[in-house]
Amino acid sequence: MPKTIVTPPGTGKPIAPFSPGTLADGVLYVSGTLPFDKDNTVVHVGDASAQTRHVLEIIKSVIETAGGTMDDVTFNHIFLTDWANYAAMNAVYAEYFPGEKPARYCIQCGLVKPDALVEIASIAHIGKA
Template identity: 80%
Template sequence: MPKTSIIPEGTGKPLAPYVPGSMANDVLYVSGTLPFDKDNNVVHVGDAEAQTRHVLEAIKGVVEAANGTMDDVTFNMIMVTDWDNYDAVNKVYAEYFPGEKPARYCIKCGLVKPDALVEIASIAHVGK
């Protein structure tokens, strides 16, 4: 099965051996996305809403680089470091998925950098 790496213009160097997105058979897999700038510094420290918006904008960039839209997202995996941020994450999340909602799950866990409050990975079906 052939696959294509999806790396939007301006993407910073990943912290580990991965690409922002990988496309196979019209299915786009978006790597876990953290609230990092292009130099892998955490942005909007302490602000779960702003971090969530930053993460979803980055995911949107990967989806659009694969010629899709956020309406093509069918599944999201959400990781938060504190349940106290759950409502803030959901508030912003709802802005990006106003219509038909994707399936998802949310877990509480530690993230790669302590100041990161949220990480999201996605799957989108980007048709031809």
């Protein structure tokens, strides 16, 4: 099955061997997204709300580059470093998914950079009836 790598304009070099998104047969897989700037520096240190917003804006840019919208998201994988940030993440998350919510799971775990509080990976179905 052919696949297309999806990289929004202006995306920095990933810190590991992966692509921001991969589109195959109308399904877009968005890699785990951390609150990084173009130089892979964690932004909004200590602010789970701002980090969640930053992560979801990056995910949105990958989805839009592939020709979709956030309404096309069907599943999110959410990783938090501390359950104390759950309410803050959910408040921002609800802004990006105001209607019917995608399926998801959320776990607490360590992340690749200690200052990162949240990571999200997404699956979106784009352009298939």
